[in-house]
Amino acid sequence: MGRVMARHRTAAKAEARRRAPGDAGEAPPLRKSEATRLRILDAAARVFARRGYADTRLSDIAQEAGTFAGSIYYYFESREELVEEVLRLGVTGVFEAVRDKVEALPPGASYREKLTVAMETHLSFTLAENDFATANQRLFAQVPGEIRLRHIHVHRAYGNYWRRLLEGARRAGEIRRDIDLSVLRLQILGAINWTMEWYKPGKRSIEQIANQLATTVFDGVAAA
Amino acid sequence: MGRVMARHRTAAKAEARRRAPGDAGEAPPLRKSEATRLRILDAAARVFARRGYADTRLSDIAQEAGTFAGSIYYYFESREELVEEVLRLGVTGVFEAVRDKVEALPPGASYREKLTVAMETHLSFTLAENDFATANQRLFAQVPGEIRLRHIHVHRAYGNYWRRLLEGARRAGEIRRDIDLSVLRLQILGAINWTMEWYKPGKRSIEQIANQLATTVFDGVAAA
DNA sequence: ATCATAATCTAAATTAAATTAGAATATCAA
DNA sequence: TTGATATTCTAATTTAATTTAGATTATGAT
Numbered sequence: 001m002g003r004v005m006a007r008h009r010t011a012a013k014a015e016a017r018r019r020a021p022g023d024a025g026e027a028p029p030l031r032k033s034e035a036t037r038l039r040i041l042d043a044a045a046r047v048f049a050r051r052g053y054a055d056t057r058l059s060d061i062a063q064e065a066g067t068f069a070g071s072i073y074y075y076f077e078s079r080e081e082l083v084e085e086v087l088r089l090g091v092t093g094v095f096e097a098v099r100d101k102v103e104a105l106p107p108g109a110s111y112r113e114k115l116t117v118a119m120e121t122h123l124s125f126t127l128a129e130n131d132f133a134t135a136n137q138r139l140f141a142q143v144p145g146e147i148r149l150r151h152i153h154v155h156r157a158y159g160n161y162w163r164r165l166l167e168g169a170r171r172a173g174e175i176r177r178d179i180d181l182s183v184l185r186l187q188i189l190g191a192i193n194w195t196m197e198w199y200k201p202g203k204r205s206i207e208q209i210a211n212q213l214a215t216t217v218f219d220g221v222a223a224a
Numbered sequence: 225m226g227r228v229m230a231r232h233r234t235a236a237k238a239e240a241r242r243r244a245p246g247d248a249g250e251a252p253p254l255r256k257s258e259a260t261r262l263r264i265l266d267a268a269a270r271v272f273a274r275r276g277y278a279d280t281r282l283s284d285i286a287q288e289a290g291t292f293a294g295s296i297y298y299y300f301e302s303r304e305e306l307v308e309e310v311l312r313l314g315v316t317g318v319f320e321a322v323r324d325k326v327e328a329l330p331p332g333a334s335y336r337e338k339l340t341v342a343m344e345t346h347l348s349f350t351l352a353e354n355d356f357a358t359a360n361q362r363l364f365a366q367v368p369g370e371i372r373l374r375h376i377h378v379h380r381a382y383g384n385y386w387r388r389l390l391e392g393a394r395r396a397g398e399i400r401r402d403i404d405l406s407v408l409r410l411q412i413l414g415a416i417n418w419t420m421e422w423y424k425p426g427k428r429s430i431e432q433i434a435n436q437l438a439t440t441v442f443d444g445v446a447a448a
Numbered sequence: 449a450t451c452a453t454a455a456t457c458t459a460a461a462t463t464a465a466a467t468t469a470g471a472a473t474a475t476c477a478a
Numbered sequence: 479t480t481g482a483t484a485t486t487c488t489a490a491t492t493t494a495a496t497t498t499a500g501a502t503t504a505t506g507a508t
Contacts (some may be wrong), residue, residue, distance in 0.1 A: 033485060048442045052279060054368045058466065065500055069466080079466065095249050112446070132393045142366045143422065176447045183436050184445060186422050189413040194414025198366065204407065220444035221337070221408060256454060282496065293496080295456055311485065454483070455504070462497070467490105 037075040045086050045131035055085075073082035080147060083139065087151055090136025095158045097125045102165070112218055118165060119217075120210035123192055127199055127206050136195050153182035153213045162189065188217060251400060252388055259392060261299040264289045269310050269355035277307075277366035308361065311375050314360025319382045321349045327388070335393035336442055342389060343441075344434035351423055351430050361420050386413065 005084050057078055059069040076082040102114050103122040126133045140148065140155070166181045177180070179221035191213060199209070267289035270443040271280050282303055300306040325345040326338050350357045364372065364379070390405045399405070415437060423433070 006404050006459090035487080051354060052366070068487060069229075070468080072486075073467070074485065086375070126332070141362070141416060142278060145275065173447055174443045179440070180428070180432070180436055183428065183433055184440065186418060187437060187440065190416075190418025191411040191414040194410060194417060196310045197408050197414075199368065204404070208404070209407055212404055216403070216408065216411065216441065216444065218444045218446040220440065220442045221399045221403045222442040239491080281494090292457060294458070297497065298455065402458080449508105451506105451508090453507105455502100455506090457502070458500095460497105460499080463495085465493085465495095467492070469490080470485070470488095472485105475483085477482090478480090 011206045033075070036065075036067065037179060040067065040072055040075055040082070041089070042086060042131070044082055045090070045135045045180070048083070048086055049131045049134035052138050058082075059168045064177070083143065084147060084150065086132060086135050087139055087143070088145070088154060090130075090132040090134075090139075091151075091154045091158055093130055094122055094125050094133045094136075096162065099161065100123050111165065111172050112214075115165060115169060115217075116210070116214040118162070119188065119206065119213055122189075122211045123195060123213075127197060134196060135188055137193055159185070159189075184217075188213070234439075255298070258367075260289075260291070262368060264291065264299055264315070265309060266355070268312070269359045272310055272363055273306070273355045273358035275289075276362050282306075291443055301418075307367060308371060308374065310356060310359050311363055311367070311371070312378060314354075314356040314358075314363075315378045315382055316345055317354055318349050318357045318360070319385065322346050323385065334391065335396050336438075337397045339389060339393060339414070340384070340434070340438040343412065343416060343437055344431065346413075348414070348430045348432045350420060352425070358420065361417055383409070383413075397412055433436075 021093065023063045040061065047064050049058050051060070056068075058072055061078055061082075062069045062072055072082065076085070098121045100117050105114060107115060126137055140151070162185050163181065166175065169175045170177065170179075173186075175207050195209065199206075228371050249332065264285065268285045271285050275284070282296055285306075286293045286296055296306065301311070322345045325341050329338060329341060349406050350361055364375070386403065386409050390399065390409055393399045393402075394401065399408075419433065425431075
C-alpha cells in the first residue's frame with residue numbers, strides 16, 4: 001500500500017535523478033533502491049533464462065538477488081509484472097543491438113552483409129551476452145497466453161525490422177522474386193531462436209554457426 | 225490404492241486382449257476403460273496443444289474428456305504421467321509418419337527428395353493432423369526440466385534419424401562437404417518447429433511452406 | 449437376480465506457491 | 479540525535495491447483 005512503485009517503472013539504466021533540494025510540489029524525491037530493483041531484475045532474467053517459467057519460483061529469484069520473496073513486492077506489483085519487464089527488456093535489447101550493428105556497417109554494404117550481421121548479432125546477443133535476451137526466448141513460448149498477448153506488439157516491432165531488411169534485399173535484387181519473404185523471415189528467426197535449445201559453448205563458435213546459417217540461407221547447401 | 229493402473233500403461237492402440245475364459249493365475253482380465261483412458265489422453269493432447277502447459281488445468285482436460293479431474297487419477301498416476309504420455313506419443317507419431325513417408329519413396333529417390341518429404345511430413349503432421357505432435361512441440365520447451373530430461377532420449381532417437389538422412393545426402397554428394405551437418409539439422413528442425421508458433425491455416429498451404437523451406441535449404445535464396 | 453469388482457463421481461485434504469501485513473531496520477535531512 | 483520515511487525482513491494469509499478418499503453407480507459373470 002504505502003509503496004513507491006510506479007516510480008520505478010521506467011527501466012534498466014537507472015537514469016540519474018537527484019532532485020534539486022527545494023522543489024516541493026513534486027512527488028517526493030527518489031532514493032536508490034533502484035540498485036535493488038535492478039538486482040532483482042537481473043536475478044530474474046538469470047534464473048528464468050536458466051530454468052524456464054515453470055521451474056522458477058519467486059523465492060529462487062529472491063535468493064539469487066540476495067533478498068526475500070516478500071521483498072520483491074516492494075519493487076514489482078506482482079510476479080507477472082516482473083516477468084513482463086524481463087520479457088520486454090529482452091526483446092528491446094536484441095532489437096537495439098541488431099539495429100546498431102547493421103547501421104554501423106559502411107554505407108555501401110550489401111544486404112547480404114546486413115542480413116549476415118543481423119543474424120550474427122541476434123545469435124550472439126542471445127547466446128552469449130544477455131540473460132534478458134535468453135530469458136525472453138525461453139519465456140515467450142512458456143508464459144500464459146494473456147502475457148504473450150500483451151507483448152506481441154514488442155515482437156512485432158522487431159519482426160517488422162526484419163521484414164524491411166528482407167524487402168530491401170529483394171528490391172536490391174539480392175533475393176529471388178519467387179521467395180515468400182514472410183516465410184523466409186520466420187524460418188530464419190526460427191532457426192536462430194531454436195539454437196538456444198541446443199547450443200553449448202565450446203564446441204563451435206557462435207560466429208561459425210551464424211556464418212553457416214547465412215551461407216545456407218543465401219547459397220543453400222547443395223553441392224555443385 | 226486398489227487401482228488398475230500399471231495395466232493401462234502400454235499405449236494408444238488399445239490392443240485387443242480378451243482373456244480365454246479359464247486362465248486363472250493371471251491378473252484379473254481387463255475391461256475397456258481403455259476407451260476412457262484414450263478419451264482423456266486425446267483431450268489432454270488437444271488442450272495442451274491449444275493452451276500450452278501453464279494454461280492447462282487437469283479440470284480443463286477432464287471437462288474436454290467429459291469427466292472429472294479426480295477421475296483422471298484412475299487412469300494416470302499423476303498429472304506428470306499424463307503429460308509425459310502425451311509428449312511421448314507426440315514424438316513417436318511424427319517419427320513414424322516421417323519414416324514411413326520417406327521409405328515409401330521409390331528406390332532411386334535422391335536424398336533431396338527424401339529430405340523434402342521428411343520436411344513436408346514433419347510439418348504437415350505437426351501443423352494439421354495430430355494434437356499429440358502439436359502438443360509435443362509446444363510442451364517440450366515448457367515443461368519442467370525433470371520431465372524434459374526423462375524424454376530427451378525419445379527426441380534424440382528422432383534426431384538421429386535426421387542425422388543419418390543428412391549424412392546419406394552428403395555421402396551421395398548432394399550436400400557440400402564444408403557444411404556442418406549438426407548445425408544444419410538443428411537449423412532445419414528449428415525452422416520447422418517454429419512454424420507452429422506463427423502458422424495460421426488459410427493463407428499459405430503447408431506444402432508451399434515445406435517447399436520453400438526445402439528450396440531455401442538446398443539452393444538458397446540468392447538471385448542469379 | 450445377485451455379487452464382485454470396475455469405473456466414475458464428489459467433496460475434502462493437501463500442497464506449494466504467490467501475496468499481504470506489519471514489524472524491524474536502515475538512511476538521511478534537519 | 480531525532481524523527482520521518484524508505485527499505486528490508488519474517489511470518490501469516492490466500493489462492494488455486496493437484497491429489498486422496500470414500501461413496502456411488504455401472505457392468506459382467508455366474
